[in-house]
Amino acid sequence: VDFNSYFASVEQQLVSELRGKPVGVVAVMAETTCCIAASYEAKAFGIKTGTSVRDARKLCPDMVFVQARPPIYVALHHELIEIVESCTHVEKVLSIDEMVCKLTGSQQLPENALKLAAKIKRAISKKFDTIRCSIGIAPNTFLAKTASNMQKPDGCVLIEQHELPQRLFHLKLRDLNGIGKQM
Secondary structure, eight states, rough: OOOOHHHHHHHHHOOOGGSSSOEEEESSSSTBBEEEEOOHHTTOOOOOOBBBBBHHHHHHHTTTEEEOOOOHHHHHHHHHHHHHHHOOOEEEETTTEEEOOOOOOGGSHHHHHHHHHHHHHHHHHHHOOOOOEEEEEEHHHHHHHHHHHTTTTTTTTOOGGGGGGGTTSSSSSGGGGTTTTTT
């Protein structure tokens, strides 16, 4: 379970005036810093994590910048864990915006796994208007993370064992979790 544009989505959840607007979350309010998160409205202009404030303003003059509020993100993170936990066990929290749930027994059947993913999404949307997640379902955590990135925002991708490795052939190397520009 990977929460989409988490910091920006939380800000849009808490400050309704930010909803539907391009939002950049910054560590400090300064022209010399960069976005640590961008809303999907901002991403539509090419703004992403690491985009400088100056460049973001060039790409999107109507960009709204907000200073990060980590304690609030952590508090909502715990609420989101509880919501997911109400649907299935959270095996491991990987970061503030992603967690792993190990499917057991009949949950491993594709149709049941997809129903569970839909249940998680419904439970989240009942409590939050702007916070969404992409869910990847696969034979292991690495492939599940890869799957969650294949359909954003608010996606759900299932990769079954019998589809491997062909299902991955269309991906670029950078689409695989852990492979960055320097690598």
